Amino acid sequence: MQAKQSGTLVSGLAVLLAFQAAGAMLQLALHLQVPGSVLGFFLLWAALATGWLPLAVVEEAADLLLRHLLLLFTPVVVGVLPYLPMIRDQAWLLAAAIIVGTCSTALLTGWLAQSLLNRLDARRTPHSEASGFVSSGDLQTADLQAPGTTSGQHSLGRKPDAQQHTAKPEPAESGDGA
Amino acid sequence: MSSPIAQFTNNPLFGIAITVVIYTLAATLHAKLRTQLLNPLVVTAVAVMLILTTLQIPVTHYRLGGDMITFWLGPATVALAVPLHRQVQAWWRYMPALTLATLLGTVAGLSGAPLVALAWHTNRNLVLALVPRSVTTPIAIELARTLGAVPEITAAFVIVTGVLGHICGPRLLTLAGVHHPVARGLAVGVAAHGIGTARMLTESEQAGAASGMGMSLAGLLTALIIGGYATCFLVR
Numbered sequence: 294m295q296a297k298q299s300g301t302l303v304s305g306l307a308v309l310l311a312f313q314a315a316g317a318m319l320q321l322a323l324h325l326q327v328p329g330s331v332l333g334f335f336l337l338w339a340a341l342a343t344g345w346l347p348l349a350v351v352e353e354a355a356d357l358l359l360r361h362l363l364l365l366f367t368p369v370v371v372g373v374l375p376y377l378p379m380i381r382d383q384a385w386l387l388a389a390a391i392i393v394g395t396c397s398t399a400l401l402t403g404w405l406a407q408s409l410l411n412r413l414d415a416r417r418t419p420h421s422e423a424s425g426f427v428s429s430g431d432l433q434t435a436d437l438q439a440p441g442t443t444s445g446q447h448s449l450g451r452k453p454d455a456q457q458h459t460a461k462p463e464p465a466e467s468g469d470g471a
Numbered sequence: 472m473s474s475p476i477a478q479f480t481n482n483p484l485f486g487i488a489i490t491v492v493i494y495t496l497a498a499t500l501h502a503k504l505r506t507q508l509l510n511p512l513v514v515t516a517v518a519v520m521l522i523l524t525t526l527q528i529p530v531t532h533y534r535l536g537g538d539m540i541t542f543w544l545g546p547a548t549v550a551l552a553v554p555l556h557r558q559v560q561a562w563w564r565y566m567p568a569l570t571l572a573t574l575l576g577t578v579a580g581l582s583g584a585p586l587v588a589l590a591w592h593t594n595r596n597l598v599l600a601l602v603p604r605s606v607t608t609p610i611a612i613e614l615a616r617t618l619g620a621v622p623e624i625t626a627a628f629v630i631v632t633g634v635l636g637h638i639c640g641p642r643l644l645t646l647a648g649v650h651h652p653v654a655r656g657l658a659v660g661v662a663a664h665g666i667g668t669a670r671m672l673t674e675s676e677q678a679g680a681a682s683g684m685g686m687s688l689a690g691l692l693t694a695l696i697i698g699g700y701a702t703c704f705l706v707r
Contacts, residue, residue, distance in 0.1 A: 309546040328609035330548035337552035355550035362669040368537030370516035373627040394584030402576030403649035403658030409568035
């Protein structure tokens, strides 16, 4: 993986830490029960989805941390050691409870998600695909066409407002909507 | 004053070195043998626990370095937004369905284990500690405090849940006929939070991203449900 033009490992880590800090401040300010890192996750997702932050800035650092996520969890697992005697008395019962709870959650979520996803895919037609996001898609199409239609004028007399139009970054999915 | 071993271990270097070295060995072994029985997380944790127990090294010494590794779980949680962003453009139309599946799975997770424990007349403290067990550790610890449970016991249950989902989750879903990568990832993320997500990231980026989203959605929904319950029914 080559160092990218707009992002390095350190700048990526800085961005991740900054978003975590922003999430922590949000948690404190709003007295939320959700930890700062989870709020930071949603903030970073929003920043990437809106195009405010280019993916290349965080990509390398994020991929590094996620590739070694198991390593990061190891000390947490070791931290259970002091509590083993406390749990041992009812270990089998607790194991049964946790197995039932975990398996039922995984199976219910998995089955439900798969059947809903398959149903949505089966219903997929050109007509229904456009529904829901048709307005934003049309807007983007119009927006993209604007510089094209004015291209004649563009070559004759440079229109500053037309240039602003083209400079505005648009989400990549505009092609899907059209 | 203290023994040479204690002098060496009472230093962040010990915890970091032992974890990273054993993890690297375990990951190499795992890559060569390709069996989930030698899961690197479980192998490393058990090996470190055995070393600490047999050499009688206090866990507080290990945590000096261990906590420095754990710290990076925070930025790693934020980093889950990257695979999610890469995948999610294809998912917008599925979001209501995925949220519904997450909600029902979360409710099953919140009620399932405590109900089993209650049926056996378990100690009330343990039942309460079981409730927030399927969400990521920081959320679970906060919620355990909200419920009046012992946070450390909840943390232990969170880890056991995560390791269980990490090892058995994908196989269980395959047996149950769940093959859609997004459904598989979501299910393991909702049931087994970040430790499950770490496994799904090795299955495919799509499954890993779905797992990260399942974990975050489940964390948020669980916090909303327990926080709402506590606000309405528990007098502080």
